[in-house]
Amino acid sequence: MRFVKATYHLETKTVEYEAGDGTRLLKTGGTLNWRFNNPGNIMALPDASKQKGRIGAGTVYNPKENTFAIFSSMEAGEREKCALLKRKYRDNTISDMMSQYAPETAGNDPVAYSNFISSESGVAKDKKISDLNDNEFGKVVDAISKKEGGLKPGTEKWVYVTNVTVSDGSRPVADVPFKATLGSTSYEWKTDAYGKLKTIIHTKQGMAIVVKYTNSAGKEDVVYSAVAGDETKNILLTRNFSQFSAKTLAETPKAPREKSAQKPIEYIVMSGDSLSKIADRYKTSADEIAKNNNIKDVSKIFPGQNLTIYGVNTNGSSVYIVAPGDTLAKIAEKNGGNVDDIAQQNNISDPNKIYPGQSISIKKNGSNTAGETEKSAVNPPTLKTASKKPLQNRKVNTNKKALESVGGKKSGNPIALLPHDQREAPWMAVAFEEGKNRWKWGRVREGDGGINYHKKTGINMSSMVGDSNPWCASFVNYCLKESGYAISGSASSQSFSKNKNFVKISQPIYGAIVVFRKRGSWTGHVAFVYCKFKDGEYGVLGGNQANSVTVNPLKKVYLEQLNYELIGYYVPASYHPNAVRIVKNGGDLSSDFESIDKLRKNLGSNMLTLDDTKTR
Incomplete structure (x- = not known):
């Protein structure tokens, strides 16, 4: 289970870890470094993006007020501790390091701390971190974890949830009123801008969950009912808002x-x-x-x-x-x-x-x-x-009006026209406009685009420039958010494969979110499926491609040159019914372009080079 968010409850000494599908893990008691998945009790930096794997922070009083980082896993906390020692203290001796790592101002005794590390690891206090071999470094790292509390465990409790999303088959539907009865308590809820009801937490096994909707006759219809169990459920309620006439x-x-x-x-x-x-x-x-x-x-x-x-x-x-x-x-x-x-x-x-x-x-x-x-x-x-x-x-039109009469610009007579489905992957219109107008299909590079997709999607990363600021996921989230869909809420390319707001589909279709992963890693790349060329290659439109927004070849760049794994294709949960229909009908991705070079030439983009393999 991969966690994406963590909240610390000081009064109960509990960290609430939340997974992408809404499932919670409550870690209560034990030592602080065990609760926080933080073996080295690393302080939280003002910029969370500078601590990889950090998903939250918690303030404690021991006895002074200190705020510590909370990591997604014990392994992530261990990796960041090792990275910190090598990055910040590589030129320090163990004694010098402890005066900063465990300062007196935070209620520590740095001299006693360094003596403990030296005694426990067998490494001299005057030896620099950069001079340690792998075995010595490992012993110092283990000694720090032991000094910081020894990772003494407390209790763990899993809490599962039910997520309900309302869709018209293609788009989320906002402001739909429901009555949710959880056990013996009832609530009047409305769907939010992303068509989602409040998360239903399974506070008690066997609790009855009943969701009702009042129909046009004033009668309450049960649209969903279940018993809270030991699994998380993601429910999509699809509404057919009648047929439309021209x-x-x-x-x-x-x-x-x-x-x-x-x-x-x-x-x-x-x-x-x-x-x-x-x-x-x-x-x-x-x-x-x-x-x-x-x-x-x-x-x-x-x-x-x-x-x-x-x-x-x-x-x-x-x-x-x-x-x-x-x-x-x-x-x-x-x-x-x-x-x-x-x-x-x-x-x-x-x-x-x-x-x-x-x-x-x-x-x-x-x-x-x-x-x-x-x-x-x-x-x-x-x-x-x-x-x-x-x-x-521009605001997405939710008025759904049928056209009455449409003709040519010089037409003299009204011509009856049936409405045409214009709801195919609406986020792709945003992606195309960004690529065309802001990034000039790769000719404008990151830092010069006049936008920070991280900030636009609620991610605390001050820049899109540099290896520590990958933005492919934030570009995807921006396009989704601007067209009225829920987002993953993370700058991780892998977040779309783990988040309850997205559903995996069996084959690529126009606008599908394609997720790649570096082999043996939790990092990779994410983009939108754009087209299929006559030579059998697929084009993917994405950000952070050659440090810009371009269309890249899926197989040639990501599967062959970078040797990434293809994790799968995903769509927003509220769009899933429409995606199923498209897949059933064959999911036409064909284009008039023979190859990526022909497409790029017509878009006015640069020709494909090794720079296009650059992704962070």
């Missing part, structure tokens, strides 16, 4: 639509797309889309790329999907309508009775009409009005 306007072909009545659609290119396919879908031409988006070669578009496509008839009616917490008054105010008109035209007998997932037709000019339903389609597009703001600053 409406056709009344046929009035005599007056062409004015350009002022058209608004552009922001479309994100998906895997397997071509300009001709997109043009056909939106009843326009490839040449027109190319002209509006400055595309010189109509055969070269890229997954994640933003396109502006004309145009929505803003005078038409649209379909609004009721969200949790909505009322008819709120919907009317939001869309410039009238409650009575909306109720009448949608056959709503009681304006106080609407329910999440319900489709409501709204006329934009204030006059509402139910209209005729031509066809129905599942999973509407996530479409937004084009904006000059950077992609990462």
Whole structure:
């Protein structure tokens, strides 16, 4: 079990270790260095990133106030103790070292400490750390652990949890109210921005867990029930927010639509797309889309790329999907309508009775009409009005409105259009924008990008520059966070394979998180699966690749040149149902590019070199 977070409870002398899936280990009593997984009782530095393996800190009074580092494992604490001795005290004798390692100001006796180390290890007090052979160094290290308390154990208790995430099959759903009954106590909870309920801790074996949702009829439905046991469970509740319909306007072909009545659609290119396919879908031409988006070669578009496509008839009616917490008054105010008109035209007998997932037709000019339903389609597009703001600053559209009529920029007649699923790996749009605009596909190097992905994702690392500040995981977390998904909360590339917010899938798909590991190590690399080339190679889009953001070849760089292990492919838990559907349908990753060199050339990136194997 790999722990990612630790909290110290001083009053009970207990360290609460939390694993990626939420499971807890409580270490109570014993010596401090045993509780903290800190054999050398190393003080906590202000910058946690400078102590590898540290996942927390705890303040004690012995008798003075001191704050010590808490490590993910005893092995991690032992490694950091050895690294500290070699890094900080290599030019000191044992006597000199102890005046700093165990100073009088912290309530120690450095002379007695050095005498104990020398006597216990058989190494002279005046011998420098750098002059010790491996055997002598090992004995000094063991002597320090013995002096610091001998790792006398206390008691250990495992505590398991249940994690509940709510999804619409592709995205997490926020603000959904539930009633959770744990044993004899009930709580009113709502899902957070990542679709997650509060963690249910199994405080007692055999405790009943019941989660209920109040349906549109006011009746409580049990959506999950279980008995708390000795295992952690990650539960995904998938909600189908009804089907969505595209409406056709009344046929009035005599007056062409004015350009002022058209608004552009922001479309994100998906895997397997071509300009001709997109043009056909939106009843326009490839040449027109190319002209509006400055595309010189109509055969070269890229997954994640933003396109502006004309145009929505803003005078038409649209379909609004009721969200949790909505009322008819709120919907009317939001869309410039009238409650009575909306109720009448949608056959709503009681304006106080609407329910999440319900489709409501709204006329934009204030006059509402139910209209005729031509066809129905599942999973509407996530479409937004084009904006000059950077992609990462835009809000994800959760309104899920169906398009009424879309045609070419010069079209004179409304054309009925079924909504298109635009929810494929939304985080890839952020990744593409970062690579294109900020990093110029590898031509801008770390330190010059004007951003610290660590800070943006809550990691206490002051820089992305240097071997001690790897940022591939923080880049992945940033892209996920900006598109509304839960993150791993760690700068470790391996965190995605251990965290409850992510689920492993059987094969690579567009946007999947691919995790590599250095053989015999807990470090490695993480990136997004981007495409499959005609030569059979896969492209991965990631940060900390050649000290920038680029697309690298998966096999050539990571499996062959670096000899990493492929740990697997992962997706956010709330996206898993959609990923399963994509895998079932074949998961098309094919691209028009023959090789990585062709793709890089078209992106304007540097050609592949040995620098691309640089990853920390």
